[in-house]
Amino acid sequence: MSKATRATMALEKAGVAFTVHRYDYDPGAERVGLQAAEAIGEVPERVLKTLMARVDGKPVCVIVPSDREVSMKKLAAAFGGKSAEMMKPADAERMTGYKVGGISPFGQMRRVPTAIEQQSLAHALVYINGGQRGLQVRLAPDDARATLDARVVPVIA
Structure with a gap:
């Protein structure tokens, strides 16, 4: 496994404080985010999953707790x-x-x-995929929001 990924390099370039956490990725896991939470010994609501979607045909990224599902209606509304x-x-x-x-x-x-x-912003620290299977980065959720210029919205079902 690589020590640096595009994700960790982007965080370093942005000056974001983070720590790297590796775990044994299970490709057969039914829900990858929940498997990651269990593997690193963290509660699922602090381990966020990154999902790619389309709103009116245009690509978007959505970050939600690993134990929750995205409401497509709320996601569409979040992007107008x-x-x-x-x-x-x-x-x-x-x-x-x-x-x-x-x-x-x-x-x-x-x-x-x-x-x-x-x-997700209610937690002091959260885990988000670090750009490789079996790699999570732990950081302040507001740092993630600022780095990504992300909209903070209710999108879970």
Whole structure:
């Protein structure tokens, strides 16, 4: 496993304080975010998953607690759209330059509008994928929001 990823380099370049946490990634896990939370010994609401979606056909990134699901209606509304749908895994990989299970909102190949679930900002520190399967970065959620210029909105179902 690489010591640096595009995600960790983007965080360093932005001057964000973070720590790196590695774990044994299980490719057969039914829910990757929950498996990550369990593997690092953290509560699921502090381990955030990065999802790629489309709102009115345009790509967006959404960050939510690993134990929650995104409301497509709320996601569309967050970006001023009428409809939202999850991006197909192959499209998400092409767009971000990361493999599914290792998609980070930081250092994506192409920057897209991003939303972060408002409840996530209630925690002092959260974990977000660090750009590789089995790699999480721990940081202040407001630092993540600021670095990504993310909208803070209620998007969970």
